[in-house]
Amino acid sequence: MTAYHIIAKKRDGLILTVDEIDYIIHGYAQNKIPDYQMSALLMAIYLNGMTFEETAALTCAMLESGFRMNFKNVPGQKIDKHSTGGVGDKVSLILAPLVAAAGLKVPMLSGRALSHSGGTLDKLESIPGFRTNLSVDEFYQQIEQIGVSMIGQTERICPADKKMYALRDATATIESIPLITGSILSKKLAEGIDGLVLDVKTGSGAFMRRLEDARALAESLVKTAMLNSLPTRALITRMDEPLGYAAGNWVEVKEAIDCLHGNGPDDLMQVTLALSAQMLLMGNITKTEAEARDKLNQLIHSGAALQKFYEIVRTQGGNLFYLDHPEKYAASKIEQPVFAPQTGTISSINALDIGLAVVQLGGGRFVMEDQIDYKAGIVLAHKVGDYVKKGEKLATLFTDHERVVEEVSEHILTAFQFQKTVVAKKSLVIDIIEA
């Protein structure tokens, strides 16, 4: 078996065997196969695709390139959620404590912000002192103690994925459904979980803008996970306007706390409760979705979910003071309101534009090396469907970068579309994909 013949086979549109996929992925992870052969294969996969069986073998080989967690000794169902990323997506901050309060174990490995998309790790780290780089032992211990922990990728998990992702990023082979599937699922399988709920977003602020692409990715993820014996469901959800009102790091933490206080915006809670309910069903906490929703609402209104969030923050070293006294958190040098240029009903707020504006304000990353200003961001005053009068406030920008404010303010305005008539509200959950 040689890398050459495996490349030639995929080039010719043939199906690779499990052994061939193992050979190439393990060889690449061990630096035995050079980048230039891997990138030729990645392009051939991009253009000729992979069957679900090939994708499952790819995922498994990537998983086996590193360490796999084992929660066999921890009682209870270990269930995680993963989102393909969007703007204002602080669902994990609400969902993780909520479903842990319901009795699930939640070993959540999250990612960082890149381009217009936010990252759960950065949001958590906006809480002073919060550590996302726990050791595996600390992670295990915390899951046992409080049922939930939220940390970053460790170097030991899926090293093949890290190497492949960097190569894909340089060779225009990111947007391939089998490669995306392998990257997402290998890391989730490494968590040693019993079930997975996926939030596959579609719309202007999503990685998969078109619904048909989101659906294809969701199907690939669910089928590939099942072939690797991980029960998985995917919700396809809208990401046309930002989720909730806040986009940025600290502003999103504050909004998540509002949600845990029972004061969450409709759209954000709709997605959070739909995903959380699926997790309770997968973990056999409740029998029906209605029961699950009742339980979740009760855990919010009793304060149990908020308490669990405080427990996470305390256990991971975060300063609780700012959760209770957000007004004491460092303020941005500039708080710039943006006003409606016309009277009408907001028909759309382009999430991509808002996400990119947050990065310009200092709240995100264009490249992985960029430093984040946690307090920078945008808080919307209105959402799609709201009727506003000309001159009314649409949003507030928070930033320390005086020189970008004017440009970003203008750019933000182009993200808003208005119409004369009423805008029909759309359900955020478009579909549920099951095996």
Next chain:
Amino acid sequence: MTAYHIIAKKRDGLILTVDEIDYIIHGYAQNKIPDYQMSALLMAIYLNGMTFEETAALTCAMLESGFRMNFKNVPGQKIDKHSTGGVGDKVSLILAPLVAAAGLKVPMLSGRALSHSGGTLDKLESIPGFRTNLSVDEFYQQIEQIGVSMIGQTERICPADKKMYALRDATATIESIPLITGSILSKKLAEGIDGLVLDVKTGSGAFMRRLEDARALAESLVKTAMLNSLPTRALITRMDEPLGYAAGNWVEVKEAIDCLHGNGPDDLMQVTLALSAQMLLMGNITKTEAEARDKLNQLIHSGAALQKFYEIVRTQGGNLFYLDHPEKYAASKIEQPVFAPQTGTISSINALDIGLAVVQLGGGRFVMEDQIDYKAGIVLAHKVGDYVKKGEKLATLFTDHERVVEEVSEHILTAFQFQKTVVAKKSLVIDIIEA
């Protein structure tokens, strides 16, 4: 402009601009673009193709990566021939002195043997003392003096091609018509010639086995050459059985000398004369093909072509003694005859099998680092269409490798097919492709 965007464009099946192609080829030649980006682009080109205009820009950029010869001060038409390679293809050894004797200038840069395909340089080097590594100045001088010189690629010519070919060889992207076209033509354009005749072979021993692929390559070569202002014609010729009787290095030189003595085999002379006649027409030496053929036959029968061959060998340092006394050339340790296993008419002799057998006997290379035994090879006793009796000699193997003789003898027999009825002779020239 970035390599990433150029890769993404070709990945999406779009047409690259001249500037984009220049950027990527020059960047790669200057080590500014890494192998892993180039190999992703090569795979995208392999799978999505290139227009003739893109291929012409690719060829031009590859040409411009290095030195271009200039024969403006040398009177006469500079015309070369290039073959896509085959088994027993010693045409260049006959054609170069022949058309030079007719008055053309022939600055011929040739290649080496690889896999089943022979190489003109290795054949010439089987003549003791023959130098194929002349300096450019020596090359110019020889063209002026005797009208013809046969040397190898210099490091200064098309360095981009050398780097790209090595990468293609490792990433399963050799068999791409635009990439083959760029590789062949960039080197021919670097010769500074006025016209080019191509021998695009098709059949079992050819790179392009199927006629439709050979035709597509011939059309790409002719159109791309014309877009780079090089008048070019391509002959599509059969490479089903070896050309002539000899396959190996020294045995082919001997057969070429026989041809120059006027004793060449029909098939070999048919291809040689067809290509040579096109060269004379391109160089305005004669007005019609019939005139050209008359002139060529006359140059052979007068001994002028043979004299020109001796001049080449003498000028390039080769020992003329062995040309007149081939019986004094070192003999192989083993001369193994192979006998007909049945009575019948030979219906085919698989050229690929014969070519690979020559390599096994020591007369070729599986990889570029292999040493060649010049005297090793195969001389057929019969060709397709011949009627043989069981036990009659079919071929003789020449080798120093005792351990392979038995295996190769058996393998050779499977290359021969027999039938009861007469085999119709086919013309070797299938078509001529002009712009």
